Amino acid sequence: MSARPRLAVWKFSSCDGCQLSLLDCEDEVLAVANAIEIAYFPEATRRDDDGGHYDISFVEGSVTTPHEAEMIKDIRARSTTLITLGACATSGGIQALKNGADVGGFIDAVYAHPEFITTLDTATPISDHVKVDFELRGCPISKKDLIELISATLAGRTPQTPAHAACIECKLAGHVCVMVAEGKPCLGPVTHAGCGALCPGFARGCYGCFGPKETPNTAALAAQLAANGADKRAIRRLFSTYNTNAPAFREEAKAHE
Amino acid sequence: MTGAGTPIPVMIDVDGLDALIAALAAEGREVLGPVRRDGALVFEPIGAAGELPRGWVDEQSGGHYRLKKEGTAFFGATNGPQGIKRILHTPHQRLWRTEGSGDATEIIPEPLDDTRRAVIGARACDLAAMAVQDRVLMEGTYGDPHYAARRGSLFVVAVNCTRAADTCFCASMNTGPKATAGYDIALTELEGGRFLAVSGSDAGAAMLSGLPSAPASAAEEAQAEEAIEGARDQQRRIDTDGLPQILKTRPDHPRWSEVASRCLNCANCTMVCPTCFCTTVEEVSSLEGPETERVARWASCFTVDFSHIHGGAVRAGAKSRYRQWLTHKLGTWVDQFGELGCVGCGRCISWCPVGIDITEEAAALRREEG
Numbered sequence: 363m364s365a366r367p368r369l370a371v372w373k374f375s376s377c378d379g380c381q382l383s384l385l386d387c388e389d390e391v392l393a394v395a396n397a398i399e400i401a402y403f404p405e406a407t408r409r410d411d412d413g414g415h416y417d418i419s420f421v422e423g424s425v426t427t428p429h430e431a432e433m434i435k436d437i438r439a440r441s442t443t444l445i446t447l448g449a450c451a452t453s454g455g456i457q458a459l460k461n462g463a464d465v466g467g468f469i470d471a472v473y474a475h476p477e478f479i480t481t482l483d484t485a486t487p488i489s490d491h492v493k494v495d496f497e498l499r500g501c502p503i504s505k506k507d508l509i510e511l512i513s514a515t516l517a518g519r520t521p522q523t524p525a526h527a528a529c530i531e532c533k534l535a536g537h538v539c540v541m542v543a544e545g546k547p548c549l550g551p552v553t554h555a556g557c558g559a560l561c562p563g564f565a566r567g568c569y570g571c572f573g574p575k576e577t578p579n580t581a582a583l584a585a586q587l588a589a590n591g592a593d594k595r596a597i598r599r600l601f602s603t604y605n606t607n608a609p610a611f612r613e614e615a616k617a618h619e
Numbered sequence: 620m621t622g623a624g625t626p627i628p629v630m631i632d633v634d635g636l637d638a639l640i641a642a643l644a645a646e647g648r649e650v651l652g653p654v655r656r657d658g659a660l661v662f663e664p665i666g667a668a669g670e671l672p673r674g675w676v677d678e679q680s681g682g683h684y685r686l687k688k689e690g691t692a693f694f695g696a697t698n699g700p701q702g703i704k705r706i707l708h709t710p711h712q713r714l715w716r717t718e719g720s721g722d723a724t725e726i727i728p729e730p731l732d733d734t735r736r737a738v739i740g741a742r743a744c745d746l747a748a749m750a751v752q753d754r755v756l757m758e759g760t761y762g763d764p765h766y767a768a769r770r771g772s773l774f775v776v777a778v779n780c781t782r783a784a785d786t787c788f789c790a791s792m793n794t795g796p797k798a799t800a801g802y803d804i805a806l807t808e809l810e811g812g813r814f815l816a817v818s819g820s821d822a823g824a825a826m827l828s829g830l831p832s833a834p835a836s837a838a839e840e841a842q843a844e845e846a847i848e849g850a851r852d853q854q855r856r857i858d859t860d861g862l863p864q865i866l867k868t869r870p871d872h873p874r875w876s877e878v879a880s881r882c883l884n885c886a887n888c889t890m891v892c893p894t895c896f897c898t899t900v901e902e903v904s905s906l907e908g909p910e911t912e913r914v915a916r917w918a919s920c921f922t923v924d925f926s927h928i929h930g931g932a933v934r935a936g937a938k939s940r941y942r943q944w945l946t947h948k949l950g951t952w953v954d955q956f957g958e959l960g961c962v963g964c965g966r967c968i969s970w971c972p973v974g975i976d977i978t979e980e981a982a983a984l985r986r987e988e989g
Contacts, residue, residue, distance in 0.1 A: 393906040513904045522901050526886060526922040529972075533890035534710040534917060538657040538700060541972050543684045551885035551972050565657060576923045577936060579883045586682065586973045 367417035367516070370402035372437055374423025374430050375457055375485060379502040380448035381405050381422045390509050397516055418443045418515060421494075424450040424485040426457060431482070431491060438492035443515065446488045447508075449501035449604040453573050456501075457485040458607035485607070498523065499554050501571040501604035507556050524555050525576040528568050532559035540567050545590050547600055552578035552610070573605035580614035594618040626817040626824070628840055629832040633812045636668040636693070638830050639804075643737040643774060651706060652739040653699065659684060660699030662706060662738065671740070672696055679784040679965065681974025694740060694778045694808050697787065700970050702745040702893045703738050707769045708752060712915045714900065720909035731764060737774035741802070743795030744787075744964040746777055748893030750801055754956050755896050774822065777802035781846035783853045786965030788978055791856035794962040797847045807843035815843040855968075855978045858985065859949070859959060865985055866950035870942065874983045879938035881973055886919035888967035888975075889944065894960050899924070920944050949981060 371381050385406055387394060394400075398418070402411045419441035425431050438444055446452050454461070460468060461484045469476045488494055498511055498521075507523050514521035524530075528550040532539065540562050541548040548567030550559070554575045561568050574580070584597050592600070601615040631639070643650045644666070652665040655672045665671070676689040677696040686696060713729045741749075749770075756766040780787075780796035789795030798805050803823030806814040815835050818824035835843075889895045899918035904911045918925055921940045926933035934940045952960030961977070968976045 390906060397906055509906065510903075513906050516906070517904050519902075519904075524922070524924060526919070526924065527883070529885040529887050530890060530917075530919060530922070533701070533887065536661065536701065536705065536710075538659040538661065539684075539887070539970055539972070540657075542682055542700075542970050543658040545683075548972070551883040551887070577884055579880075579937065582881050582883055582973055 366397065366399040368401040368415070369398045369418045369420065370411070370416040370437075370441070371400075371405070371420045372402075372422065372433075373404070374421065374434070374451065374488070375426035376423030376448070376450040376455065378405060378422070380450075380500070381420065383447075383503050383505055383508055384420075387505055387509060390505075394509075394512060398512070414440070416441050418445065420445055420447050421451050421488050422447045424454045424457060424487060425482070425491055426485045427481050429480075434488060434491045443495045444488075444492065445496045445498060445511065445515070446494050447498050448503050449499065449571065449573060450485075451488045452497045452499055452608075453605045454485045454487050454607035456604050456606065459602065460485060461607055487607070496521065499556050499572040504556050504558065506558070526555055527551050527575050528553045528555050528557065528559055528562075528572065531555045531557070532562050535559050535563060537562045540565060541586075541590075547587050547590070547592050547596065549583070549600060552580050552583050569603055570601070570611065571604050573608045574610035578610045580610050581617070584614055584618065626819065628815050628817045628835040628843075629827060630835045630839060631806075631814050631816050631830055631832045633668050633693075635816075635830050635832055636814060639776065639826065640665065640667060640739065642826060642829060643739075646735065646737075646774075648735045648737045648774060650737045650739065651703075653694075653696070655686060658686060660686070660696055661701065662699075662703060662740075665739070668693065676782065677784050679786040679969040681786075681968050681976050682970075682972055683974065684969045691810075691812070692781070692808055693812065694806075695782060697780055697782065697784045698742055698744070698964060698966065700891050700966065702964065702966070703741050703749065704752065704893045706736060706738060707749065707773065708756065708763075708766055708896060709769075710917050712765050712898075714913045714915055716912035717910055724909070729765070731768035733768070733772075735772040735774075736769070737776065739776040739778075741775050741777045741798075742780055742964075743777070743798040744789045744962045745893060746775065746798050746801035747789075747792075747794035747962040748964065751894045751956070751958065751960060751962065752896055754958075755894075774826075775802045775804075775819075777805040777819075779805060779807040779843070779847050780850040781808060783850045784965060784969075785854050786968045787850075787853050787963065788855040788857055788965060789963035790851045790853050792859065792959065792961060792963035796850035807846060809839065809842055809846065813839075815839055855965065855976075857949070857961070857963070857978050857981045862981065862985065863950035863953045863959075866946045869984060870946075872984055874980065875938050875942045877983075878941055878975060878980055879936065881975055882937040882941050883973060884921045884937045884940055885972065886921040887970050887972060888977075889919040889921060890917065891966040891970045892948075893964055893966070894948075894962060895919075897925070920947075945977065945980060945984075948977075 540546040546567040549570035550568035554572040598618040653660040756763040777798035802819040898915040948960040
């Protein structure tokens with residue numbers, strides 16, 4: 363690419379945390395701005411979407427409204443490379459807890475004027491709607507992964523965001539396993555690496571923010587969690603957070619109903 | 620034990636241990652010893668014997684590790700999740716970086732680590748594992764100069780085990796509980812903060828001669844041997860007789876599927892194993908310019924990437940990955956390096972989150988199918 367590639371950052375149903383990771387790059391943000399033309403990024407600039415084509419689209423958030431379901435098709439049509447950022451865009455996010463629940467009841471309970479709310483019954487990942495070229499995991503994504511993703515995309519190589527267990531990062535960092543040494547529930551053995559084993563580094567079990575790893579054996583982990591004293595509800599809740607709609611986690615949660 | 624002759628045992632006390640730490644530091648060494656952190660033993664820099672986990676022992680079983688107060692020994696607790704491997708064979712190692720671009724690109728090799736280190740409290744199994752890694756990483760055509768540099772300047776103070784954890788099986792692997800090679804000084808702790816010390820190298824002998832010590836009596840030598848014998852009484856063992864051939868000829872044993880149903884393929888066993896040596900390399904490119912660097916990091920045969928070739932992963936699931944690991948460790952390692960790849964430290968048992976036990980698996984695989 364001789365000219366700087368045009369980048370757009372799109373927001374769907376989400377908390378903005380992942381796209382803010384881009385601004386949070388601090389030391390690297392100027393290098394990012396030099397390397398790519400940030401053509402549309404409402405969190406950072408006032409520039410409107412010019413309706414043109416984008417070389418790279420970053421998509422944050424899940425599809426939760428009829429409007430979003432239409433919008434993602436338009437964005438896909440106008441993007442050469444479409445990359446999802448974070449758990450919402452990749453698995454549906456924590457809002458996917460509404461999938462299969464009484465959405466009408468939630469709306470009545472929360473909003474004074476339910477008639478203004480137009481929403482789908484489900485929160486779904488972008489890949490349920492259009493072809494996605496790459497999914498970056500995390501709730502939120504890690505800065506390191508984001509920089510690696512941008513560097514790799516610019517260099518035309520595959521980003522190094524290994525799909526193995528968070529345990530590998532944990533051991534590389536030299537943390538002591540909180541599950542073995544303290545009996546704390548930890549999703550590390552079934553969770554995609556990327557966060558640098560943040561929580562175990564602070565003596566907490568992994569919450570599974572990066573979603574299921576490659577070939578996750580959630581049943582074997584759940585059996586051990588039970589042996590360590592977790593009841594069905596605790597196990598169900600552990601698998602029902604930011605990646606509740608990721609198939610491996612969803613099925614395991616269901617097995618403990 | 621090069622040139623050390625017959626090492627004459629001496630007795631040192633806690634002051635002697637402090638003097639040893641101080642003398643090693645005075646040589647410009649970083650002195651590492653086992654300390655308690657986050658509920659386990661880890662090797663960290665120490666400045667005095669008082670930082671050692673005196674009065675603590677370890678309680679270990681499948682997927683379980685606790686430190687608890689018991690007794691007054693400095694070295695009562697046997698081992699932690701990671702031994703001395705990460706000191707020598709570091710989790711990450713930059714190999715080279717580039718400067719310039721195009722035809723003017725220059726590859727700058729990473730300088731060797733010139734930090735001189737001493738480790739206090741290496742166990743017999745650690746040293747047996749170090750010997751395995753020496754063979755893998757320093758012998759043959761493709762040695763690892765970074766490992767060799769750290770290894771060459773390491774001063775080893777071994778501690779003979781006088782207590783075994785429930786997960787230990789070094790006795791059956793003929794690697795412990797007494798350190799027989801690979802140390803500069805070996806200590807055996809006796810009651811009351813007294814240590815019987817022997818040298819295992821010229822450097823160790825010179826170091827010992829500079830410490831406040833007294834000759835060891837025959838009774839003290841006997842006490843030390845008796846204490847080590849006590850650690851030989853272990854709950855777990857592996858019958859290694861003919862095991863390599865058994866493993867290599869039973870790829871379809873039903874036990875492989877059974878263990879795969881429990882295995883998380885999380886790679887913890889390989890991360891804590893003191894002999895596992897595999898690395899992968901990652902290229903790190905700069906956003907701003909053409910600079911690139913290549914970094915080696917620990918890899919594991921329990922990941923999909925490990926066996927990924929054109930068309931996909933050769934070992935797609937836990938069954939083939941566990942089979943690969945165990946068969947290598949207790950079987951094909953012999954073909955490759957002339958010895959077994961397991962030293963009986965038991966870490967893979969304790970630090971497996973679901974407590975898969977290599978000794979149980981080996982015994983089950985030895986039993987005939989069906």
